[in-house]
Amino acid sequence: MDLPISNPDAAEAAGTGPIILALPKGRILSELGPVLARAGIHPAPDYTDEDSRRLRFETSDPSLDVVRVRPFDVATFVAHGAAQIGICGADVLMEFDYPEIYAPLDLGIGRCRISVAEPAATAGQDDPSRWSRLAVASKYPNVAQRHYAARGVQAEVVHLNGAMELAPSLGLARVIVDLVQTGSTLKANGLIETEVIAHVTSRLIVNRTALKTMPERIGAWIARFRAALAP
């Protein structure tokens, strides 16, 4: 179900209560610790404990709470104003393209790329511009579709949430669009990277309505993150 973007109840609650910072569980969270510390954000220690069933954590600052959600959901919480600020990969922003999200800062962590890969054994044997349709496995259906539409190819995207690398060998798709960092997952599965669609890093994101209604509070958090990145 699509909820209206920028829920006014959430925006109003945030006007008086703590600002909510949405953090992505998983690999970005583990790189984020030093950035948060430099920004003066000290959440309750169990916020990195993925075995903890808690999802919301107080910080040493009573005006800021942290929530820990799935990486794709960070953008959803912030777009709807349930969290006023958040941190997520540029890959997630490319996929959803929420107009309510403003991404003022590149945090320079979570560095990887979103790429096309195909079986090493057959790569380069076909001219992609001659394909009219192409089966693509991806966690990023919109990114994949846009990428191929710009080349005049209609992508039929098989939406997977992980293990994309299995798709070509099992006949689910001809190519995959997925994240690549070291390339070891592709290599271990007989694939090679054939095109880089975009370079990815993690971004600080902000709900635009929250920034308009609480410019000083939200602006102060953006400034603290900016200072945390200064050399």
Ligand SMILES: Nc1ncnc2c1ncn2[C@@H]1O[C@H](COP(=O)(O)OP(=O)(O)OP(=O)(O)O)[C@@H](O)[C@H]1O
């Ligand atoms: N191999 C990688 N190297 C560097 N950054 C990565 C890599 N894979 C993912 N990322 C970044 O980390 C973010 C979260 O990825 P992660 O793999 O932790 O989540 P996930 O397992 O895909 O999420 P979920 O639990 O919802 O399935 C991605 O959106 C991307 O920005």
Ligand SMILES: O=P(O)(O)OC[C@H]1O[C@H](OP(=O)(O)OP(=O)(O)O)[C@H](O)[C@@H]1O
């Ligand atoms: O180039 P590499 O360094 O091998 O990294 C790439 C892998 O990292 C991500 O998966 P992740 O480890 O997050 O697992 P997932 O399948 O659960 O998303 C991505 O989906 C690739 O599979």
